């Protein structure tokens with residue numbers, strides 16, 4: 001009776017520990033997903049800030065050129081007024097040349113202003129586009145948070161149920177086995193046990209001696225000499 005019973009007990013306990021480890025992993029995965037969604041929101045917000053900054057800078061550049069144009073136009077008006085006061089042909093010629101050059105420079109400035117305004121129009125749509133991206137990311141975040149909240153409750157209930165079952169199952173272990181089991185579970189958790197696979201440890205695949213296999217077949221509880229896992233015979237019947 002002891003043979004099958006001990007192997008069966010360890011098998012059951014190991015399964016429960018693996019379920020608990022799996023649930024612990026799932027409990028961590030939820031918050032990780034929320035963190036990832038949060039990062040997406042932040043990235044979209046960063047994109048919007050950068051787009052708004054681009055528009056602001058383009059606008060400042062256009063404003064500056066417009067100021068420049070105003071002062072050029074004033075200067076040009078002054079020069080034109082002076083033209084009538086010229087006393088010599090030479091003076092008139094020199095002033096006329098300067099007015100022609102300044103007029104040309106003003107034309108260039110006007111073209112540059114048009115380009116600057118076009119640039120603003122090109123940059124502007126990136127801001128509402130980023131807004132849409134933020135809204136989409138926030139929606140995904142809210143969904144993830146709702147899902148994780150619901151999942152966490154379910155997973156925690158599952159953990160509590162398995163822990164209670166585990167406590168009951170552990171009571172069936174013989175005292176000497178219980179001692180080994182407690183020590184190894186404390187150290188390794190779900191990795192504290194392993195079925196044998198062929199003549200090897202199912203945890204670390206270290207080859208077992210013939211004596212060890214015979215001991216196991218007689219229902220003794222022995223640890224793998226390499227990794228320390230408590231070994232048990234695998235279930236010959238397919239697990240449900």
Ligand SMILES: [Zn+2]
Nearest residue numbers: 201204224227
């Ligand atoms: Zn091993």
